[in-house]
Amino acid sequence: MRTSVCDIVLVGVGGQGVILLSNIIGKAALKAGYPVRGAETHGMAQRGGSVMNHIRLGCEYGPLVPAGGADVLLAFEPAEALRYAHYLSEDGIAVVNTYPVHPTTVTTGQFTYPSLEEILRPLQRVCNKLKTIDATKLAADAGNPQAMNVVMLGALSEYIPLREEELIEALSVSVPAKFLEVNRRAFELGRREV
Amino acid sequence: MVYKLQKIIAMKEYLLGNVAIARGILEAGTRVVTGYPGTPASEIVEALAPFARKYGIHVEWSVNEKAALEVAIGSSWAGTRAVSVMKHVGLNVAADPFMTLAYTGVRGGLVVSVSDDPFCHSSQNEQDSRRYAQFAGIPCLDPADPQEARDMIIYAFELSEELELPVLLRPTTRVSHASSDVEVGQIKGGGTNPEFTKDPARWVMLPAHARTRHTVLLEKQDAIKTALADVPWNRLVLRGNIGVIASGISGLYAEEALKQLEADISILRIGTFPPPDGLCSELLEHVTKVMVIEELEPVLEEYVERLARKHNPDLELLGKRSGHIPRVGELDTFQVRNAIAGMTAMPLLEVISVKEADEILPPRPPSLCPGCSHRATYYAMKKAFGKDAVFPSDIGCYTLAVRMGTIDTCLCMGASITLASGIRFAGEERDICCSIGDSTFLHTGLPGLLNAAYNNARITVTVLDNSTTAMTGHQPHPGTGFTVTGARTKAVSVETVANALGADFVVTVDPYDLNATIETFQRAKECQGLSVVIAKQLCGIIARKSGIRRRPFTVNKENCTGCRKCVEFGCPAIEFDEDSARINALCTGCGVCAQICSNKAIEVVE
Numbered sequence: 001m002r003t004s005v006c007d008i009v010l011v012g013v014g015g016q017g018v019i020l021l022s023n024i025i026g027k028a029a030l031k032a033g034y035p036v037r038g039a040e041t042h043g044m045a046q047r048g049g050s051v052m053n054h055i056r057l058g059c060e061y062g063p064l065v066p067a068g069g070a071d072v073l074l075a076f077e078p079a080e081a082l083r084y085a086h087y088l089s090e091d092g093i094a095v096v097n098t099y100p101v102h103p104t105t106v107t108t109g110q111f112t113y114p115s116l117e118e119i120l121r122p123l124q125r126v127c128n129k130l131k132t133i134d135a136t137k138l139a140a141d142a143g144n145p146q147a148m149n150v151v152m153l154g155a156l157s158e159y160i161p162l163r164e165e166e167l168i169e170a171l172s173v174s175v176p177a178k179f180l181e182v183n184r185r186a187f188e189l190g191r192r193e194v
Numbered sequence: 195m196v197y198k199l200q201k202i203i204a205m206k207e208y209l210l211g212n213v214a215i216a217r218g219i220l221e222a223g224t225r226v227v228t229g230y231p232g233t234p235a236s237e238i239v240e241a242l243a244p245f246a247r248k249y250g251i252h253v254e255w256s257v258n259e260k261a262a263l264e265v266a267i268g269s270s271w272a273g274t275r276a277v278s279v280m281k282h283v284g285l286n287v288a289a290d291p292f293m294t295l296a297y298t299g300v301r302g303g304l305v306v307s308v309s310d311d312p313f314c315h316s317s318q319n320e321q322d323s324r325r326y327a328q329f330a331g332i333p334c335l336d337p338a339d340p341q342e343a344r345d346m347i348i349y350a351f352e353l354s355e356e357l358e359l360p361v362l363l364r365p366t367t368r369v370s371h372a373s374s375d376v377e378v379g380q381i382k383g384g385g386t387n388p389e390f391t392k393d394p395a396r397w398v399m400l401p402a403h404a405r406t407r408h409t410v411l412l413e414k415q416d417a418i419k420t421a422l423a424d425v426p427w428n429r430l431v432l433r434g435n436i437g438v439i440a441s442g443i444s445g446l447y448a449e450e451a452l453k454q455l456e457a458d459i460s461i462l463r464i465g466t467f468p469p470p471d472g473l474c475s476e477l478l479e480h481v482t483k484v485m486v487i488e489e490l491e492p493v494l495e496e497y498v499e500r501l502a503r504k505h506n507p508d509l510e511l512l513g514k515r516s517g518h519i520p521r522v523g524e525l526d527t528f529q530v531r532n533a534i535a536g537m538t539a540m541p542l543l544e545v546i547s548v549k550e551a552d553e554i555l556p557p558r559p560p561s562l563c564p565g566c567s568h569r570a571t572y573y574a575m576k577k578a579f580g581k582d583a584v585f586p587s588d589i590g591c592y593t594l595a596v597r598m599g600t601i602d603t604c605l606c607m608g609a610s611i612t613l614a615s616g617i618r619f620a621g622e623e624r625d626i627c628c629s630i631g632d633s634t635f636l637h638t639g640l641p642g643l644l645n646a647a648y649n650n651a652r653i654t655v656t657v658l659d660n661s662t663t664a665m666t667g668h669q670p671h672p673g674t675g676f677t678v679t680g681a682r683t684k685a686v687s688v689e690t691v692a693n694a695l696g697a698d699f700v701v702t703v704d705p706y707d708l709n710a711t712i713e714t715f716q717r718a719k720e721c722q723g724l725s726v727v728i729a730k731q732l733c734g735i736i737a738r739k740s741g742i743r744r745r746p747f748t749v750n751k752e753n754c755t756g757c758r759k760c761v762e763f764g765c766p767a768i769e770f771d772e773d774s775a776r777i778n779a780l781c782t783g784c785g786v787c788a789q790i791c792s793n794k795a796i797e798v799v800e
Contacts, residue, residue, distance in 0.1 A: 003527075005449045014560065023373065027209040030375050036208065037339070038373035042231030043316035043666065047594060048766060049560030061450035062443055063339070063372040066528035067545045079555050085548040103558035107762055107769045111556035122550040 005058025007065040012076030013101045014049050017149035022053040027170035028162050029057045039063035060116045074156050077101050078119045085126050093129045095155050099136035138189040147186035154190025209376040211369045214340035220345035223382035226269035227253040228262035231666035232281030233316035234370040235309035243678040255678040258637040259284035263291050270304035272390035275351050282310045282323050297407035299358040303351030307363045309370045310526035312489045322490035324467050329360040331411050333418050334362040334467040336442035340374045427465025429766035430473045434458035437481035441488040448487050451531035452467040478505040484511035511579040512741035564767040565782030567731035568592040568658050570705040572600040578715030583625040586613040590631035591665045592658050608638025615651035627654040633671040647696030654718045654725045657688050660733035689726050698723030705729040708789040744783025745798045749775045753795035
């Protein structure tokens with residue numbers, strides 16, 4: 001029996017705005033009348049480390065999405081998408097920003113970063129639908145590469161039971177007013193991409 | 195960060211667990227809030243600080259948890275509600291006042307909010323604070339989610355006053371750093387005018403008084419159970435004759451698992467320690483088999499085992515001892531579901547394996563930021579001391595530099611200096627250079643340095659002074675000149691303190707000046723006594739936020755020989771492209787790599 005309306009796992013790299021985006025989704029869900037549970041990564045993992053947040057819409061249990069249970073995996077970075085692919089359910093959708101961020105283990109030459117194709121092939125295998133998006137470029141097009149997370153939100157909006165108005169309203173109370181226009185453009189570019 | 199507290203107008207808000215706790219503290223009319231930063235507890239004090247003036251509350255970052263708890267105790271003894279906030283290991287620092295506080299008891303409600311960290315997300319151990327409450331003989335509340343955490347802390351103040359005992363609130367990482375819709379209530383103003391009442395038999399723990407108060411504490415144990423008997427966080431649903439008993443957040447995992455399995459299993463959820471005898475015995479008499487589900491220590495399991503001897507001696511008890519529930523790490527619905535399914539011979543779920551994730555992905559550990567001065571300090575330290583010296587270290591961002599070879603130990607707050615001393619006194623003859631951050635130095639490094647001076651430890655102590663408590667989110671400390679509310683205050687000079695404590699050599703250096711730093715370390719190394727090097731440079735994140743911009747650097751490909759010396763420095767702003775180094779957009783312009791390069795290939799961007 002289902003215990004949540006929609007389980008989302010958001011992954012990325014510390015500093016990419018994963019927590020901000022989780023909060024926007026959480027606020028929008030509240031506006032939509034859903035009980036909502038989220039789990040955030042604060043502290044150590046923010047220093048450029050791998051970051052995972054969980055958001056459960058229409059859920060009144062614990063905040064952690066069980067492995068194999070995510071309806072949507074929203075990945076801000078391709079390697080991180082694969083790192084957490086085991087959270088996807090068989091019917092799950094992976095929405096992946098294709099712009100790589102190299103960890104220091106790669107920049108210092110200890111490890112190599114795999115090709116995008118090597119990353120996406122196993123992802124394709126474990127989920128129902130894989131949607132790739134060059135969100136970092138789209139954010140730059142919108143006027144600020146930092147708005148990558150909001151491009152991803154726009155893309156995500158097509159797959160979750162929240163209305164655009166609810167998400168935009170939550171967005172506008174969560175980002176400084178002077179960045180709102182850029183963020184609205186970023187959202188729209190992301191939404192149109194899927 | 196300013197957390198949204200005051201703007202809560204709707205009665206339901208999407209709140210971080212720690213902010214929900216802060217909200218509860220405000221609603222309870224608490225007048226004094228103390229704490230020391232530590233993940234996952236820090237946001238509670240941070241959320242309250244901006245509202246200190248409006249609600250007439252004293253909010254402070256204390257220098258350490260012992261100071262924090264003692265300040266809160268003083269306020270409680272003067273008759274006001276007070277709370278002290280810390281992470282689990284912080285309670286070790288505050289354990290001395292904590293244990294005797296149980297004897298003296300309280301006047302104004304006193305809550306100790308201690309966030310546990312199962313899985314050690316950001317900690318050096320995963321101790322279980324429920325044990326501390328048990329050890330001290332005081333009540334402990336174990337919230338399952340942000341709503342319970344907010345509700346429980348308000349109740350905890352009332353319970354504390356009713357029993358005249360401190361109450362421990364024990365959220366875990368997945369409560370403190372969970373977010374959910376939380377129903378909130380009205381904020382009460384600060385209480386009446388408190389006054390300390392002299393009562394030596396209560397407040398002066400001479401042996402004769404302490405013996406009496408120990409008896410009082412033991413006599414209160416039944417009153418604790420009576421008070422907790424009817425709280426809403428202990429709830430029993432009787433179904434089939436197999437049952438689960440689960441504590442705190444594990445109760446939510448168990449409820450979800452039962453729903454997924456559609457299983458006819460009885461469930462008792464526990465939110466208080468001591469647990470309720472009545473509900474527990476009711477369940478034990480109803481079932482033939484029970485599984486106890488809790489994170490970390492078998493606190494509940496041991497209780498159930500004792501109770502079963504009386505109420506159901508033939509009970510089959512599953513849990514940690516039987517190997518069904520791990521004692522290490524955190525639980526989730528997946529693990530709990532499989533544990534319950536296994537108990538009832540239902541099919542287990544398997545994690546889909548994505549083997550490529552293990553095979554091709556580079557690890558992404560957290561690392562020091564681009565331009566972080568700690569990296570420069572450690573580079574210079576290693577140049578001066580060589581890789582064979584012994585490098586005890588401490589707790590903070592700098593521990594992330596472990597791959598540089600200058601972090602040989604990390605035990606607990608402040609232990610670097612004392613471990614270094616002990617290694618010297620054991621007879622180690624190689625050079626010893628320890629490192630400790632500024633906030634950690636002021637937290638518990640001070641007695642260690644005094645001890646080293648007093649007992650003539652021939653070591654070098656490096657204070658990595660970035661003028662903040664960086665790892666936990668950039669909180670101010672006594673060296674910064676600001677309090678938690680942003681008010682100006684005295685700024686303690688690490689240099690003055692080190693001199694006053696008796697160091698033989700104290701020099702402050704800018705780690706971005708690499709040669710000067712190496713040369714200072716060399717002089718410290720030659721010092722025959724206790725030497726202190728203060729490597730002082732503002733945290734890069736604060737520098738950026740306060741508008742400090744340095745010109746970035748670039749690699750002149752003509753001069754670059756591809757020797758990789760700069761790449762090995764480990765700054766995320768330096769990459770290697772085929773045959774030469776490249777500096778990316780993360781460069782903060784610290785200029786250290788340009789000083790490392792022996793071919794003058796790294797130049798400032800004009």
